[in-house]
Amino acid sequence: MEEHTAERVTMLEYVEQFAGILTASGMQRMAARVFTYILVDDGETYTAAEIAEGLSISLAAVSGAVRELLAAGLVFKTRRPSTRADVYRLNEEDIWGSIMLDRSGFLDRYRDTALIGIDTLPAGPGRDRLVQTAAFMEFIKVEMRLMHEHWNERRLELSAAYEARRRDAGASG
Numbered sequence: 001m002e003e004h005t006a007e008r009v010t011m012l013e014y015v016e017q018f019a020g021i022l023t024a025s026g027m028q029r030m031a032a033r034v035f036t037y038i039l040v041d042d043g044e045t046y047t048a049a050e051i052a053e054g055l056s057i058s059l060a061a062v063s064g065a066v067r068e069l070l071a072a073g074l075v076f077k078t079r080r081p082s083t084r085a086d087v088y089r090l091n092e093e094d095i096w097g098s099i100m101l102d103r104s105g106f107l108d109r110y111r112d113t114a115l116i117g118i119d120t121l122p123a124g125p126g127r128d129r130l131v132q133t134a135a136f137m138e139f140i141k142v143e144m145r146l147m148h149e150h151w152n153e154r155r156l157e158l159s160a161a162y163e164a165r166r167r168d169a170g171a172s173g
Contacts, residue, residue: 015040015055027068030057034065035074038090045080045087074099094155101148104141111137 004012015036022032037055038046046054048062055062066088069075075088091098114134121127 011040012055028065030061030065031068031074033057034062035069038075038088039095044092045078045089047080047085047087051088073102073105094152097148097151097155101144101151103144107137107141107144111141 015033018036018040019029019032022035023029027035033055034051037051041054043050048059048066051057051062051066052059066075066077069088070077075090077086077088079085080087111134114130114137117130118127118134121130
């Protein structure tokens with residue numbers, strides 16, 4: 001096993017810390033580690049072998065993790081130019097907006113499944129809850145689309161303000 005620099009050890013410790021938050025939120029542990037590694041490492045794209053080496057895990061563990069991340073829309077799979085290697089990447093332009101706010105497919109499935117129940121079940125409290133479920137999913141879909149538009153309008157401004165605060169804090173500290 002290769003020796004890691006102090007900076008690399010610090011980064012890998014942070015990967016475990018951030019992955020712990022994602023795991024506590026319901027993500028599978030290995031998927032959380034792989035996602036966080038791709039998030040915080042400086043590369044733009046990663047092969048499965050690069051992820052496995054970077055995290056000191058097996059290719060099989062990477063395979064299962066990226067399958068989960070792809071299904072959830074948290075990473076994208078592309079090809080590295082002039083090779084046959086699959087590579088994985090984040091949506092660099094809008095990482096968290098795409099993760100947190102682009103959920104219309106899931107919301108549509110919940111709503112559509114609730115609508116099937118509404119059409120299938122007799123009147124009663126269970127059916128009433130499905131009516132509320134369908135209405136809520138439709139409401140959330142509209143609100144999330146509006147929130148994503150608002151986020152896109154403010155993203156660069158808020159990021160620049162955060163960086164300015166960090167610079168100012170560093171200059172005064």
